[in-house]
Amino acid sequence: MVNNLKSNEIEHFVADYDTDNLIVDEFTIEKKVTGIFQESLAIVIRNPLFWVSSIIILILGSMALFPNLWTGTDPFFCPILDSSLSASAAHPMGTTLQGCDVYSRVINGARPSLAIGIMTTIIGTAVGVIIGTLAGFFGGILDSILSRLIDIFYAIPFILAAVAVLQLFESSESIWKVIFTLSVFAWVSPARLMRSQVLSVKQNEFITASVSLGASKLRNMFMHILPNAISPVISTATINIGAFIVAESTLSFLGLGLGSNSVSWGQDIANARDILVTTPSVLLWPSLFLAITTLSFIFLGDAIRDALNPKGRR
Amino acid sequence: MKKLIVILSSLVLSVLSVGALSSCGSGQESTSDSSDKIINVYGCEPQNKLVPGNTTETCGGNILGVLFDELVSYSSDGKAENDVAESITPSDGNKVYEIKIKSGLVFDNGEAVTSESFIKAWNYTAVAENAQGAQSFFAPIKGYKEVAEEGAKTKELSGLVKVSDLEFKIELNEASVTFPLRLGYSAFAPLPVSEFDAEGKLNEGFGDHPIGNGPYKFSQWNHDMDVKIVKSDTYKGNRIPKNGGIDFKVYTGGTEAAYADIQSGALDVLEAVPMTQTKTFQNDPQIQAVVSPSAVYQGLEIPDNLAHFGWDEEGQLRRAAISRAIDRQAIIDKVSDGLADHPVSFSPNSSKISGATDQIKGNEVLQFDAAKAKELWTKADAISKFENPKLDVYYNADGGGKPLLEAVANSIKANLDIESSAKSTPDFKTLLNKEASHTMDGAFRMGWQPDYPSVENYLAPLYSKEAAKNGSNYSGFSNDEFEELMVKGGASDNIDDANKVFVEAEEVLFKYLPCFPLYDPKDKGAAALGVKGMAFDWHGTPDYINIIKD
Amino acid sequence: MARYIGIRVLQTIPVVLGTTFLIYGLVFLMPGDPIRAMFGNHPPSDAAIAVIRHEFRLDEPFIIQYLHFLYGALTFDFGKTFQGREVSDVIATSLPITAQLSFLAIFFEILIGIGLGILTGVKKGKIFDNTVLMSTLVIISIPTFVLGFVCQFLFGVKLKVVPTTVGVYVDIQHMLMPALILAGVSVSYVIRLTRSQIRDNLNADYVRTARAKGLDNKSVILKHVLRNSLVPVVTYIGADLGTLMGGAVVTEAVFNINGIGHQLYSAIAKGEGTLVTSLVTVLVIIYIVANLLVDILYAFLDPRIRYNKN
Numbered sequence A: 001m002v003n004n005l006k007s008n009e010i011e012h013f014v015a016d017y018d019t020d021n022l023i024v025d026e027f028t029i030e031k032k033v034t035g036i037f038q039e040s041l042a043i044v045i046r047n048p049l050f051w052v053s054s055i056i057i058l059i060l061g062s063m064a065l066f067p068n069l070w071t072g073t074d075p076f077f078c079p080i081l082d083s084s085l086s087a088s089a090a091h092p093m094g095t096t097l098q099g100c101d102v103y104s105r106v107i108n109g110a111r112p113s114l115a116i117g118i119m120t121t122i123i124g125t126a127v128g129v130i131i132g133t134l135a136g137f138f139g140g141i142l143d144s145i146l147s148r149l150i151d152i153f154y155a156i157p158f159i160l161a162a163v164a165v166l167q168l169f170e171s172s173e174s175i176w177k178v179i180f181t182l183s184v185f186a187w188v189s190p191a192r193l194m195r196s197q198v199l200s201v202k203q204n205e206f207i208t209a210s211v212s213l214g215a216s217k218l219r220n221m222f223m224h225i226l227p228n229a230i231s232p233v234i235s236t237a238t239i240n241i242g243a244f245i246v247a248e249s250t251l252s253f254l255g256l257g258l259g260s261n262s263v264s265w266g267q268d269i270a271n272a273r274d275i276l277v278t279t280p281s282v283l284l285w286p287s288l289f290l291a292i293t294t295l296s297f298i299f300l301g302d303a304i305r306d307a308l309n310p311k312g313r314r
Numbered sequence B: 001m002k003k004l005i006v007i008l009s010s011l012v013l014s015v016l017s018v019g020a021l022s023s024c025g026s027g028q029e030s031t032s033d034s035s036d037k038i039i040n041v042y043g044c045e046p047q048n049k050l051v052p053g054n055t056t057e058t059c060g061g062n063i064l065g066v067l068f069d070e071l072v073s074y075s076s077d078g079k080a081e082n083d084v085a086e087s088i089t090p091s092d093g094n095k096v097y098e099i100k101i102k103s104g105l106v107f108d109n110g111e112a113v114t115s116e117s118f119i120k121a122w123n124y125t126a127v128a129e130n131a132q133g134a135q136s137f138f139a140p141i142k143g144y145k146e147v148a149e150e151g152a153k154t155k156e157l158s159g160l161v162k163v164s165d166l167e168f169k170i171e172l173n174e175a176s177v178t179f180p181l182r183l184g185y186s187a188f189a190p191l192p193v194s195e196f197d198a199e200g201k202l203n204e205g206f207g208d209h210p211i212g213n214g215p216y217k218f219s220q221w222n223h224d225m226d227v228k229i230v231k232s233d234t235y236k237g238n239r240i241p242k243n244g245g246i247d248f249k250v251y252t253g254g255t256e257a258a259y260a261d262i263q264s265g266a267l268d269v270l271e272a273v274p275m276t277q278t279k280t281f282q283n284d285p286q287i288q289a290v291v292s293p294s295a296v297y298q299g300l301e302i303p304d305n306l307a308h309f310g311w312d313e314e315g316q317l318r319r320a321a322i323s324r325a326i327d328r329q330a331i332i333d334k335v336s337d338g339l340a341d342h343p344v345s346f347s348p349n350s351s352k353i354s355g356a357t358d359q360i361k362g363n364e365v366l367q368f369d370a371a372k373a374k375e376l377w378t379k380a381d382a383i384s385k386f387e388n389p390k391l392d393v394y395y396n397a398d399g400g401g402k403p404l405l406e407a408v409a410n411s412i413k414a415n416l417d418i419e420s421s422a423k424s425t426p427d428f429k430t431l432l433n434k435e436a437s438h439t440m441d442g443a444f445r446m447g448w449q450p451d452y453p454s455v456e457n458y459l460a461p462l463y464s465k466e467a468a469k470n471g472s473n474y475s476g477f478s479n480d481e482f483e484e485l486m487v488k489g490g491a492s493d494n495i496d497d498a499n500k501v502f503v504e505a506e507e508v509l510f511k512y513l514p515c516f517p518l519y520d521p522k523d524k525g526a527a528a529l530g531v532k533g534m535a536f537d538w539h540g541t542p543d544y545i546n547i548i549k550d
Numbered sequence C: 001m002a003r004y005i006g007i008r009v010l011q012t013i014p015v016v017l018g019t020t021f022l023i024y025g026l027v028f029l030m031p032g033d034p035i036r037a038m039f040g041n042h043p044p045s046d047a048a049i050a051v052i053r054h055e056f057r058l059d060e061p062f063i064i065q066y067l068h069f070l071y072g073a074l075t076f077d078f079g080k081t082f083q084g085r086e087v088s089d090v091i092a093t094s095l096p097i098t099a100q101l102s103f104l105a106i107f108f109e110i111l112i113g114i115g116l117g118i119l120t121g122v123k124k125g126k127i128f129d130n131t132v133l134m135s136t137l138v139i140i141s142i143p144t145f146v147l148g149f150v151c152q153f154l155f156g157v158k159l160k161v162v163p164t165t166v167g168v169y170v171d172i173q174h175m176l177m178p179a180l181i182l183a184g185v186s187v188s189y190v191i192r193l194t195r196s197q198i199r200d201n202l203n204a205d206y207v208r209t210a211r212a213k214g215l216d217n218k219s220v221i222l223k224h225v226l227r228n229s230l231v232p233v234v235t236y237i238g239a240d241l242g243t244l245m246g247g248a249v250v251t252e253a254v255f256n257i258n259g260i261g262h263q264l265y266s267a268i269a270k271g272e273g274t275l276v277t278s279l280v281t282v283l284v285i286i287y288i289v290a291n292l293l294v295d296i297l298y299a300f301l302d303p304r305i306r307y308n309k310n
Helices: A007-014 A036-044 A048-065 A102-138 A140-155 A158-168 A175-186 A188-201 A205-212 A217-229 A231-253 A265-275 A281-308 B002-022 B058-067 B115-126 B144-148 B204-208 B255-264 B313-325 B328-334 B370-383 B402-416 B428-436 B465-470 B480-490 B495-512 C002-029 C034-038 C046-055 C062-074 C087-122 C126-141 C144-158 C172-202 C205-212 C217-246 C249-254 C260-270 C273-301
Strands: B038-043 B072-074 B080-082 B085-091 B096-101 B160-164 B167-171 B216-222 B226-231 B245-250 B287-293 B297-301 B393-396 B422-425 B443-448 B515-528
Touching: A036 A281, A048 A102, A048 A281, A102 A140, A102 A175, A102 A188, A102 A217, A102 A231, A102 A265, A102 A281, A140 A188, A140 C002, A140 C217, A140 C273, A158 A175, A158 C002, A158 C260, A175 A188, A175 A231, A188 A217, A188 A231, A188 C217, A188 C273, A205 A217, A217 A231, A231 A265, A231 A281, A231 C126, A231 C172, A265 A281, A265 B402, A265 C144, A281 C126, A281 C172, B038 B058, B038 B226, B058 B216, B058 B226, B058 B245, B080 B085, B096 B115, B115 B144, B115 B160, B115 B167, B216 B245, B255 B287, B255 B515, B255 C144, B255 C249, B313 B370, B313 B402, B313 B495, B328 B402, B328 B515, B370 B402, B393 B402, B393 B428, B402 B422, B422 B428, B428 B443, B428 C034, B428 C260, B480 B495, C002 C062, C002 C273, C034 C046, C034 C260, C062 C273, C087 C126, C087 C172, C087 C217, C087 C260, C087 C273, C126 C172, C144 C172, C144 C249, C172 C217, C172 C249, C205 C217, C217 C260, C217 C273, C249 C260, C260 C273
Parallel strands: B038 B245, B393 B422, B393 B443
Antiparallel strands: B072 B080, B085 B096, B096 B167, B160 B167, B216 B226, B226 B245, B287 B515, B297 B443, B297 B515
């Protein structure tokens, strides 16, 4: 595929997880010592999936940032007489029950949907990773307290908390309301996952070795345990982006989402329910964009994980 | 790994055994005669125990409707006919009614239906300490205030007087020519005297095993699952059932699941077609579609706590402008799939409703006219300028009004050039709280299911001063002319005269528009193939007694 | 181990206290008057409403209401619903139904999720891997109400291979499709998790060692790789049991299942604080037990994990 490889990089090709794992001859190649992040970067940019997914995400990003580049139609212009039209030159993806242009709504829905999906995932994963690592690493009372806190949050019904959070934000219909509501729950699953991984990883010989070599606890936690334990969290986090965008659809359905004066994929998916039988295209398009977004982030996540993960790298 | 497998397989086994246990007893009855067949109908879990005086919602109401017979019953075209009553005779200018009960009628426990059965039941419902939901239905009867309010000393309505075992007298606070029409509502049902204690309290367990005098007899209630009733063998009233009984299957998540069951034949009768199917159900070969005009009123109410929407000239102009700006016909065609009629008055224009008419002065304000709407709005602006004009419309997310209200908001926005969007509260109680406390910062949907088939029932409970204090007048409308007309209508000699006066009251409403109708809906139902006789009664409940299946 | 379990059981007490307090508080803070809402457009007199409010202690300060609830719960008296039913009766009827649905869903998660996870983790075929990935994506991107609706129509109404709804027939046959739909999203997570874990572990030193020992591929994967890969998967599934039990509102609605999810949803909509808190208390105890089992499973899957060390 690529001809001008430098000698110290060939190993990554050889050990790509799709090739036979029994090839161990990479150890004969002299390895240049580089920093962990440079090394990861080098792996990432050689992954074609990374490029494909990045380009799609860039396109989606341009829709989110500059919707006017893609459409000039007002997503809120909804003449009822144009209700449920099929695709035409004026409406390339047809219209909704209310007569709004589906194409314009899909483009304009990118910003809130991506913001909700990405921000919630970042907040949830970050908080979850920190709490899970602390609980798993230090154990004892801290673990008990944090684990039971996780239990409590698991027990709070989503709808109940959503209504309660809505009270805090009364009348302001910002996407932050939705992000905050979803984040209240988003950290719980990563936290438990992270804790289980840290519990498992910290038993490894190389951790014991580094402790006996006098490495500090914090250094151990951040430099050795965290990178070795984070892989499953990343593989679920990338799915989460899509799941959170759908979760906004549930919130909208319950009357707790963004509200009719903003556009989002989740809202349009929830609204599509009523005319699903006669006009399935109103469901198809926002769902398709959602699927493509999720897929891109899963690929991107896989590329990054493979690069960061010391186990998968050899 | 082995241990894991053991755990897993034991889990699976336990699940299997639960299934095996509960699948017992689901055998089908096998009878040949259609008059013995049990009909499976859509039902929902009653909000309260099955006590007529404590039930004002449809889930329990539909069941109680066929377990009990009242003094009058309504024919399918909305006419009140004497049922338990032999005669209802007005005197003192329609202020006193003398009731004579048919002899030989019994409850399912064998007890005779007497005047005491009515008086005890009605007193029980009206007394405050019993906290019965249908209490307000007894407000017209003399002595209501003395039993219904804080610190009540007596437990008996002074307006109810026993004359003999089969005769009693009802005295009202004010003359009401429509009063006999009301007596078919389930809250006016008689209850067996033996079910009351010496204090006049109903036995605690009555609502779990109601004993009625209606066409069906209560059999079994599995909460959130089903309510079973069977044909009563002692019934001698107007409504003889053609089937052997009814099984109300409870659908906890709404009508979508029920519709699928109609399609597959697991359910016989569904009284409401889900939004997902309204476009297609009439052409669905797997079901029988039933459509008929509904008695439900659907309007948009604008509360007077909104700035610029008072009862003065400016407010009247703006309310009229909003009404004119809504393209009702387009919304009916597109959102309601044509299954609704353009409204003409403050009640649906149905022959089943006494006094309903399209001949009302001022009802042209319901016609869509964007130019006229703008003109009215500009006139209002000349009186007092509305900076950043805005009118949001509210609905409760658990009530399914979203498509309608979004279309209304879009119509207002497009035709008046003002800000308008559909907003939701998560549930009905939040919406009601805002309505009742006058803190709603927009207009809201008003749906009204009538209690008796008279236009009066669409007016007094929604726009009177009394209803603003303790009722469903959420707009804050308060108008002396309207009040006088309602009293005058009630005091008329006969129903026709009364209805003429009620039309005048509607004309007042058309001037002020506390609320205006959006569309006259239709009752949309479905029956499984092989079911016969599915039709709606006057207020949208399936006419259960006439439904049979092969 | 016994000591560890003992400590964990003791820890349940503060968790239940904390949760009930939080939930009761949240319901208390919810807008709207639940009693007034019960009567819709036909409100009885203020005096009658006051009687009901007093009956449910809604006229008392929050902390008194909460303490009363706690006292009742300690004596296994959870009070009555607005309908007049015993709360314990509501739980007793809906919990077994939900348990059946969730266990069946978990079973599918394990069977399909771990199964496909192993296959995609081990197989080098891109096509198979991508087919599975695409299928999981479809499941994630289509909301449950649509997926349930379509499957119900296709398999229940058109093909008539499964019943359309559950209703009163709570058995495996009726629960099969709802459980599959309910498991859908979680299965996607389990596949991704298992796949990534297997791939990581396939490169680990011990796998080389095992292969160097001459073990064949199958036993390497089943004996070594799988066991080492399962810790996060088991964590996820264990935690998911709770989510499935309380959060199956949509699935329950589509298939008319009278489970905890529906009870919780309608109790929240009606503002029934006692019922909501009681249901959540049951759920939290289930979470705790499930998580305890998971934590014990860790030690079994990865014998190096010890809990008694501190």
